[in-house]
Amino acid sequence: MRVQIAPSILSADFTELGKAVRAAERGGADAIHVDVMDGHFVPNLSIGPPVISSIKRTARVPLDVHLMIEDPSRYLEAFAKAGADTLSIHVEAQPNLSQALTSIKKLGLLAGAALNPSTPVTALETVASEVDVVLVMSVNPGFGGQRFIPSSIEKVRAMRALLESAGNPAPIAVDGGVDLSNAGELVAAGANILVAGSAIFGQDDPTKATRALRAASEEQAVREPN
Numbered sequence: 001m002r003v004q005i006a007p008s009i010l011s012a013d014f015t016e017l018g019k020a021v022r023a024a025e026r027g028g029a030d031a032i033h034v035d036v037m038d039g040h041f042v043p044n045l046s047i048g049p050p051v052i053s054s055i056k057r058t059a060r061v062p063l064d065v066h067l068m069i070e071d072p073s074r075y076l077e078a079f080a081k082a083g084a085d086t087l088s089i090h091v092e093a094q095p096n097l098s099q100a101l102t103s104i105k106k107l108g109l110l111a112g113a114a115l116n117p118s119t120p121v122t123a124l125e126t127v128a129s130e131v132d133v134v135l136v137m138s139v140n141p142g143f144g145g146q147r148f149i150p151s152s153i154e155k156v157r158a159m160r161a162l163l164e165s166a167g168n169p170a171p172i173a174v175d176g177g178v179d180l181s182n183a184g185e186l187v188a189a190g191a192n193i194l195v196a197g198s199a200i201f202g203q204d205d206p207t208k209a210t211r212a213l214r215a216a217s218e219e220q221a222v223r224e225p226n
């Protein structure tokens with residue numbers, strides 16, 4: 001599976017979201033990652049459906065919407081209408097995970113399950129065969145620009161093993177502190193989607209930064225079999 005790069009617009013200049021999306025797309029971004037925060041599940045607020053609708057009008061690539069909100073099942077339809085292509089919900093925020101994942105699929109979207117750094121891989125055991133994508137958080141969610149938690153690499157490996165045992169080849173996304181220094185190792189461990197905010201929009205040239213992240217991830221992927 002080719003590695004996908006999903007720049008997180010949380011780190012972009014919100015007065016120029018269209019420009020940010022285009023810069024990432026020029027660099028070969030495969031999706032735009034959109035962080036939704038409610039001030040309850042995480043100690044921060046970000047954006048909701050109206051802004052996502054605007055991004056949808058300008059983006060050519062799919063929107064990967066990461067819901068860091070309590071009781072996400074209340075809002076699935078609203079985010080589907082706004083133009084999400086993938087909806088990831090947190091296992092810590094959703095009591096009936098399986099039902100919520102089914103609802104996302106019924107809306108015609110890809111259903112993702114996200115895990116906080118302190119949540120063990122086993123939290124996904126019961127839905128391992130149902131998820132379309134797993135999002136492994138490599139920082140505590142809520143803010144861009146945090147330092148990558150190194151044990152996330154081992155967690156990706158364990159998650160890949162769990163998905164394999166469930167016979168599910170779903171991609172694993174990694175989100176938080178992803179940059180040129182850890183991209184290769186993450187891919188070698190089994191990650192397929194790299195979400196990056198500051199490593200892309202925190203750079204002078206987001207187009208170049210998107211290309212550089214892909215190059216870093218592929219370098220290790222090629223080296224890995226040796």
Ligand code: DX5
Nearest residue numbers: 141142144145176177197198
């Ligand atoms: C954090 C968000 C991330 C964030 C990543 O809660 O889920 O998507 O934007 O930003 P960086 O890459 O700067 O850690």
Ligand code: ZN
Nearest residue numbers: 033035066175
């Ligand atoms: Zn995110």
